Amino acid sequence: MQKKIPPAVIALLLQFVAFALVFSCVKLFGFRIALPVFALLCGLVAAVLSRFVNLASWWLFIQLLFVPALVAMQGLDIPPRIFLVAFLLMLAIYWSAYRTQVPLYLSSDKVWHALEGLLPETGFRFIDLGSGLGGVLKHLASVRSDGFFQGIEYAPLPFLIGRLRCMSLQNCKVNWGSLWDCNLAEYDVVFAYLSPVPMERLMFKARAEMRPGTLFISSTFAVPEQAPDSRIEVDDIHGSTLLVWRM
Numbered sequence: 524m525q526k527k528i529p530p531a532v533i534a535l536l537l538q539f540v541a542f543a544l545v546f547s548c549v550k551l552f553g554f555r556i557a558l559p560v561f562a563l564l565c566g567l568v569a570a571v572l573s574r575f576v577n578l579a580s581w582w583l584f585i586q587l588l589f590v591p592a593l594v595a596m597q598g599l600d601i602p603p604r605i606f607l608v609a610f611l612l613m614l615a616i617y618w619s620a621y622r623t624q625v626p627l628y629l630s631s632d633k634v635w636h637a638l639e640g641l642l643p644e645t646g647f648r649f650i651d652l653g654s655g656l657g658g659v660l661k662h663l664a665s666v667r668s669d670g671f672f673q674g675i676e677y678a679p680l681p682f683l684i685g686r687l688r689c690m691s692l693q694n695c696k697v698n699w700g701s702l703w704d705c706n707l708a709e710y711d712v713v714f715a716y717l718s719p720v721p722m723e724r725l726m727f728k729a730r731a732e733m734r735p736g737t738l739f740i741s742s743t744f745a746v747p748e749q750a751p752d753s754r755i756e757v758d759d760i761h762g763s764t765l766l767v768w769r770m
């Protein structure tokens with residue numbers, strides 16, 4: 524599977540291109556325009572370019588407002604350390620989501636309960652790939668003391684919170700690392716709530732590593748051209764569906 528440039532990187536590059544184009548035109552033709560107008564023109568050009576390279580529609584909105592928002596924030600005279608703290612906080616929560624395209628959002632407690640019904644009868648190992656704040660693991664480990672529940676999480680702050688939440692339970696552990704480095708052969712149930720982006724590659728990994736008879740469960744996100752063996756509709760706020768494959 525070929526590696527693609529992440530949309531966030533493309534969006535940023537287009538901002539530079541838009542700035543260079545607008546700046547060159549202004550200089551070339553000797554226009555005298557106010558800074559907010561210049562910012563809006565940069566946004567407009569960036570949005571149009573983003574449309575041309577087929578970025579998803581929400582990017583057009585972000586591209587349009589990015590430079591105008593920078594200029595507006597400049598006027599608010601906010602101390603730079605506030606931006607530094609906000610940036611570090613976002614980094615700790617989202618880490619490389621700009622690249623993986625899998626941000627943090629949480630399964631509902633209705634999903635946790637639906638998962639209970641899919642667990643084997645006794646003595647099993649479960650992994651949550653991208654375990655977020657550890658909610659799925661903590662709940663399942665509390666109600667099924669006969670199973671072992673493992674989490675793997677990339678982003679530092681969610682990892683730390685998940686690790687602390689599971690510390691009081693003997694049968695639950697969260698590690699810091701990438702799901703791509705996990706050996707799925709060690710698990711009877713593999714659970715993932717990620718995004719549409721990694722699903723094809725993840726199913727490829729699951730099929731290569733998981734043992735026959737074990738379960739792969741994706742919350743909400745389908746795998747292209749691979750229909751699940753069963754689906755469980757969960758009546759929650761996200762309209763989640765559990766897609767279940769028996770290997």
Ligand SMILES: C[S@@+](CC[C@H](N)C(=O)[O-])C[C@H]1O[C@@H](n2cnc3c(N)ncnc32)[C@H](O)[C@@H]1O
Binds near residue numbers: 652702
């Ligand atoms: C949508 S959240 C799901 C959280 C949790 N599993 C739940 O159901 O509530 C996805 C999580 O996967 C993490 N993640 C994304 N890519 C990852 C990777 N390659 N390795 C480990 N974790 C990853 C993100 O940081 C995020 O916390």
